Amino acid sequence: MITNDTGDSISEQKSASPRISSTQELRDRFGVAPVSTESICNPAIYDLEKEKIFRKTWLKVATTWEIPEIGDCKVKDLPVLDTSLVITRGRDGKIRAFHNVCTHRGNKIIPETDTETYVRARANVLTCRFHGWVFSTDGTLKSVPAQDHFGELDTACARLREVACDVWQDFVFINMEPEPSQTLADYLDGLSVVFGGYPYAESTQAYRYSTVLDCNWKVALYAFSEGYHVPTIHAGSLPGFRGADHAEFKVMSPHASSTIFAGGMDTTPATSAFAAVLHGSAAHRPRPDQLPKAINPTGRPDFQFELPTIFPNLIIHLGAGCGYPGLSFFTHQFWPMAHGKTLWEGTNYFRPPATAAEKAAQIHVSALHRNAWLEDTATMEDTFKGLMSGAITEMQLMDQEFLIRHISQNIDKYINA
């Protein structure tokens, strides 16, 4: 059994308050020593991460609103799992996940056009282009051309190979274990205390950016997991982000969370004009009242967003329009493609714009945010090269870099389990 930092089993720590009361408590419980770069630099550890983390934990692969209609399918290419998965919404409305592999001779059921591909299954069936086997979106093999020419064929056993799939707060997760040792609800139990209840699915307007970085996935994850870099790296794009403070840590291992506070963004004339459009609209104005109670409980007015690390590779920054104007939340996901190659995906989620003015304002906010991400990603390949040089073997971490320490400790726990 995986245990958390204090030695309790994960199931025993359910419903315990995740809040860390002071920096001293953070230091006492999790330590202050420099953290080894071994798990970033050693390719053998990457193989262990694939086997013991990515094939064993629940991974977010979609949102419910990406496949809203019956017959909608999303294909996600996942090199870290050595497969591509099809996520479908069946005739019964249920979301399921399957290997994108035809059970005849292994061709892809849905040819991929990108790292993710969206299709609508016409008449609720998927047809393999190789020999024409037809599968229902619930995985059933429906028809086989020239079926009577097979000496032996058990069509019931030739269903698409299903993967455990469940939904949390309208985010769709999969788990590659044939019988996952924890349900998704149990895996995210602690996280639900902090993030549960926000109407995520109302914010269907997405602006997504992605890039492939020549670095280990944790270099990218770590760079997005701390607020220490904000005044320096983002001096260009976020000059109004005054007094950035990364605080209010919460631990619900293997996940954790924290809050970013800072002064406002409405510093330039253009940003003020676009922000006014969003702030003046009932749908897009700041909604601190919609934040789950565990987030910013004292109602600090400089609240920007909550910054969690959802083990192993997901961040959902929840701002409810309080930070970036109109921005409900944004996500980062870090998909390893190889030891030194990572697909990063950053997505801004807004409520749908009712007018062209609102859309243009969202485009402005999204562009400002993308520019900040261009500043963030600029460090990653250099950092990885620096670490791979072996010049340093440890990272020195300050209090605001706590999430890095926590992820690193959990990675060690999983790979040594």
Next chain:
Amino acid sequence: MDKTSSDAITSRFSDLSPLLEKWAFPAENQRSAVRWGASASEFEEFYSKMMPRLGEFLELLSHNPPNKLPPELHGIYQLVCAFAEAAPHHELYKGSAEVPHSFDPRRFRALHGNDPS
């Protein structure tokens, strides 16, 4: 919108035609390509012509969703989208077409990049 007011809009914006020609494109990827090639003086000119009228443009665009705009506002909408993306280069980056000290923006992919905004 009736004919008279649509004519009125067209004549009200006749001075924008050079800006429309340079900056107004429906999809983000097209606008990014223009922005990456723009000079500091082009950002400055775009900003100085757009910023004083931005409130007026946003008001005009606040009555319809993007896909139901009257045809005479299509150009203005694309121009405002381009301005939404270009303004930081004048306001924050001293006229540089690139975000200073940043990753190569051509390596960023926008999933929505080819869709009309």
